[in-house]
Amino acid sequence: MSREEEFVKKLEERFGRRVRDPRIQRARRIFVEIDGKDLREVLTYVKNELGFDHISAITGLDVGEDIELIYHVAYENSIELSIKTKVSKKDPRIDTVADIYDPAGIYEREVHDLLGVVFEGNPDLSPLLLPDDWPSGVYPLRKDKSFEELRELVEKSGVSGK
Amino acid sequence: MVKIVVGPQHPALKEPERFLLETEGEYVKNVRVRIGYIHRGIEKAMENRTYIQNLYLAERICGICSDAHTTCYVQAVEELLGVEPPPRAKFIRVITAELERIHSHMLWLGVAAHEIGFDTLFMYVWRDREIVMDLLELISGNRVNYAMNTIGGVRRDLNSEHVDKILKGLNVLEARTKEYIKMIEKEPSVLKRTVDVGILSKADAIKYGAVGPTARASGVKRDVRADDPYAAYDETPFNVITSDGCDCFARIIVRAEEILESINITREALKKLPDGEIKIRVKPRIPPAEALSRVEAPRGELMHYARSNGTDKPERYKVRTPTLANIPALCKMLVGGYIADVPIVLAGIDPCFACMDRVLIVDHEKKKSEVWDLEKLRRYGREWYSKR
Incomplete structure (x- = not known):
């Protein structure tokens, strides 16, 4: 079993069907989907239990009714796990993860600027860009x-x- | 308490930032950051252009590491398409990328020398940097914005004359770089201004998400070329340079030694350069897919994310540059340090130029504010150190 498959297995064991559509696109690239309410729990788990200690970026996309957020976290600078979730465009709010991954604070400011998502609990959402x-x-x-x-x-x- | 605003920088240099420094006496107590002064909206612009047109935009995200951006871009698009470039193209990508890293690191070494008032080194390094600039011009036709990459391969081939000239140039660069390292390690003016300045511990480098030479100078052995290999890096083994110094001096040494490592990688790639095609033809329309592409740019981990929608234009294109990733770590380095060290610490992450064009000093006691330019802050730093 590859390391990528192991990570997917562990995520499924821990979160069951709360982790949807896990996909290993190629070596070192994993994509999964979750609900916004599970975001903090999942990120805390992948950081503390699985060793994904680096956040590469947060991507925001306008997908019609919703804004999709993708949290790209890396394991030993090698395996990139992209965790996707959606927030409604009518009230785009989600909990901050800046206390889990420090650099997320600045990436949340970027998404707040460009797509209007409010990251609740982020102490500084002043304009960045x-x-x-x-x-x-x-x-x-x-x-x-x-x-x-x-x-x-x-x-x-x-x-x-x- | 005095608040000092550093920046925003000159718009001619990329990624200008403004730092609001809250100071007590000579110490920096807190830092707040604001960027975006030359935010050009490239991600939005890319949604309106075809994949081929976007090559030109990607080339222009960065003026110093343009090849890193196009490499990251073409890899993302190739993954969306499900195609692989020919082996020869992958090696040419490595060669161009390493020549670019040499030029970028030498440029930085000169800037760092200038920031601490060691202009002799600055002049020497920039003179020798012309060697690699000429090599880049030789193979690509351009000193900057090389336009070597295209979707499915590279646009220009290397011939035997190119290979000979690159090898000759690398010999000179290698001798010169070794000379600099010897000079830097012994030169008191470098040591006094950089040792124990701008400390970032290994734990903090990881915690604050530092990337590239900034992380490696804090003992974090991470390099996308080694950990998440792309192009032909899995066939050109190299040493990931690290240092446990955790200070500005370590950042100088790591980059200087990385120049030597880049020279070795380029030699290895030239030796193993396979024969064959340099590009494959690809379709203009791309079915819905997504891809995450990473490259070790001269400044560290560069990440692009692309999503296609079946047309000839991307649905979304996201770019995360290494300088943005290094800003939280930079803030950490500045806090607790001297105001006089701000220029070299800022330069230490190599934010493309670290040029503080305008510095606003707000003196709350005298209730007056004053704008300092970079030269004044630099002079302040040098004079402050000469009085110690």
Whole structure:
């Protein structure tokens, strides 16, 4: 059994059907899906019990009704486990994991800026990438705003990038 | 308590940051960070362009490690397509990547020397860096933005003349780099400004997610080339350089020794360079899939995530650069250190230039604020040290 298969087996033993669609895409790449309410429990487990001690990034995607979040965590800088979950676009909220993985704090700020997801418990969700005077409620990486609209917005509203 | 704002940096340099330093006397007590001053919206732009057009965007994410970004990009797209580039292309990717690492590390070594006021070393290193710049121009036609990679392989082949010239250039670079290491290890002006400065313990390097030479200088033996091999790195074995110094000096030595290691990898790749095609043809439309691609950029782990939707444009493209990953660790290094050490500690993670263009000093006692430029902060650092 490969290390990847072992990790999937352990996740299934521990969380049963709460871990959905585990997929080993290729060597060193695992993808799984979970519910947002299980996020902290799963991440705590993979960090403390399985040794995934590094968070590479948090990816956010606009998938229509929902925002999909992918937490990419790494085992010995080798195996990347991507844990996917969804939050409703109407009320995009999820618990912070910055107390589990320190660097997650800054990655949550990035997703908060660009997709408007609120990470409850994150002490600092101030703008990281967008200008201080960026209009509220405009999230550049959501699909309802085209690249052209965003450019117009920047030019018209006098968003100065300061 | 005095608050000092460092940055934002010059927009001509990439990844400018602003650091708000809360200070007490000469000590930094707390750091708050703000980036995004040249946020260009590349991830959004990539959703609007075809996979081929995005090659050009990926090339321009970074001006120093453009090859790392295109390598990461083409690997992600190749995984979406389910294709493998020919073996010769994989070796040419390794050669270009290592030449790029040599140029990037030498550029950094010069910048680090400048930050501590050792401009002689800066001049020497940058003079010698021209050797590798010429080699990159020789094989790619460009000094920067080499455009070597394409989906399914590389765009340019190497001939025997290229190989000879690269080997000759590497010999000179190797001799020069060994000379620098000897010089740095003995030079009191380097030792005084970098030993025990900007401490990041091994445990903290892991905790705060440090990557690349920054992590390796804290004794964390991690390198994507070795741990998650891509291109032809599984066929060009090398030593992962680490140091237990955990300070700015260790970061200098690790990068200098990595230049030597890159020279060895390039030689090995040239020796084993297989014959054959350099690229395969691929379809413009990509069925729904996802891929996570990683590369060891000169500054550390670079990660791209791609999702396709059946069209010729990606549904989502995500980029996480090594400098962003190193920022939490950088904040940790700054806290507890001297204001005078801020330039070299900032430069220590190699945030592409660590150029603090504008420094705002807020003196709460006198209720006045004053803008310092980088030169003033640097001078402050040098004068402060000369009085000690």
